[in-house]
Ligand SMILES: Nc1ncnc2c1ncn2[C@@H]1O[C@H](COP(=O)(O)OP(=O)(O)OP(=O)(O)O)[C@@H](O)[C@H]1O
């Protein structure tokens with residue numbers, strides 16, 4: 149079981165309020181991802197749940213029990229740190245067994261669980277090495293191993309993949325997702341990587357300056373962002389946001405259109421512009437199109453084999469049904 | 483090519499300095515070796531050549547020699563024990579966020595700047611003096627009879643004085659070691675259910691192992707040649723005669739240069755023996 153409820157949780161460092169009172173419920177077995185710009189309080193929130201920071205106000209409940217003042221070790225949560233935080237002088241085996249040893253489990257049970265975890269994580273051949281003799285991905289797996297042997301009620305991950313190279317990151321992302329499928333344990337995952345958030349989450353929590361901007365499934369957030377911030381934050385490349393006459397025309401203060409919802413044509417369209425920088429990704433090509441009277445270029449997606457060159461004039465037609473409209477407060481107009 | 487060339491140029495440039503250092507070290511060593519083979523007692527005017535190893539045999543078989551070695555080992559060991567344990571303790575305390583951290587740290591380091599002679603005199607006259615010493619007053623305050631430290635517990639007193647001087651050194655090195663520990667490791671251990679004692683035993687202490695061996699090595703080398711503190715406090719009496727002090731007595735007090743030189747050479751051999759032994763331990767620790 150791992151149902152975590154935050155009730156008006158608040159955190160201030162001295163005078164600075166990093167997290168204003170915040171409510172959030174994480175259901176048992178859910179994979180929740182916290183995203184938000186750097187410094188918005190994702191790590192702080194995670195550390196509050198873990199018990200590594202004391203709350204300044206409010207209550208944290210785990211499975212209905214008040215856990216606000218409970219020390220980290222007795223909350224039944226396991227955490228995987230960005231720097232892995234392995235114990236460098238212990239072998240992989242001892243690292244993974246450490247929480248069991250602290251819990252006073254007998255040696256046979258320790259061995260059984262460590263070997264079980266090692267098998268799941270493909271670490272069997274490395275059990276007698278030191279962390280210093282492992283690659284980044286292997287170290288990450290040891291850190292995860294150390295978390296799973298405890299059989300916690302929830303896992304907390306703080307940007308666990310940010311030290312890995314791109315290829316490894318994709319691999320580990322899948323492994324963590326698979327682990328979640330198998331264990332069905334609650335996982336809370338902090339990242340600022342769009343793709344990780346979209347692909348792994350059951351539920352994404354978008355934070356800005358300690359405030360929850362929106363909570364929802366990845367597709368919810370993609371299709372119906374609640375405000376301009378979420379609209380601009382979720383999706384890669386970012387949604388195009390337009391103000392001024394284009395927005396007025398559609399009865400809003402800001403309108404947003406995703407790069408993939410704009411049709412490109414050589415001869416006719418709603419807007420006309422000049423092609424600027426283009427980014428070829430193989431499967432897709434993203435063009436930065438400069439419109440008359442707009443300083444920011446519009447990002448437009450086209451197929452992989454479209455041949456447009458710098459300086460070409462093109463015509464764009466947004467898909468009006470997929471246009472997002474926001475009012476003066478930045479809130480979505482239904 | 484370039485580095486090869488500059489390397490040989492560098493060698494030539496360094497040669498005078500190396501030569502000077504060699505002479506500086508080798509001449510006294512050779513003279514000591516030479517004297518140790520003589521019957522050289524300036525006050526009596528004896529300067530007889532080629533005693534052979536008679537001086538060595540006499541020095542090594544005297545009961546004073548064995549006592550001196552024992553005293554040296556107890557003294558060095560005691561000081562190491564106090565400074566390492568005390569240093570770990572102080573380093574842990576200084577690592578805590580406290581008010582006026584900067585000032586406290588400078589205060590802790592202060593004893594290291596006090597010259598050995600001065601430190602010993604201060605301790606002897608201001609703390610350990612049985613009539614006027616601070617400790618005597620303290621004892622009297624609690625209604626106990628003042629202790630005459632330097633006569634009743636002379637070895638212990640010297641150990642305390644020297645440990646007081648070297649504690650800052652150990653604290654400083656161990657503090658930097660503690661500060662280099664990744665705080666996420668401690669947090670991970672905390673989440674893994676390790677209490678403060680387990681965190682110290684399993685995480686902090688192994689992390690400091692290297693620094694501790696370095697402290698032990700450096701201190702041992704310096705502590706083997708303690709002299710001023712003994713000279714100023716007990717003058718080598720009451721069982722505080724270390725090997726260094728014994729050599730001094732043989733040469734200056736008994737005016738037997740030959741015998742003293744032989745003792746000096748034995749001390750050099752002993753020091754090297756200990757140094758090699760320690761280097762191997764440290765080397766093993768540093769490899770990890
Ligand atoms: N111990 C602390 N004392 C004072 N301020 C802190 C402390 N820890 C964090 N903060 C502040 O709290 C805010 C949130 O920090 P936090 O580490 O949670 O950000 P984050 O969302 O994890 O950012 P990133 O994506 O860069 O990791 C930051 O403005 C930071 O400066």
Ligand SMILES: [Mg+2]
Pocket residue numbers: 190191192
């Ligand atoms: Mg962070």
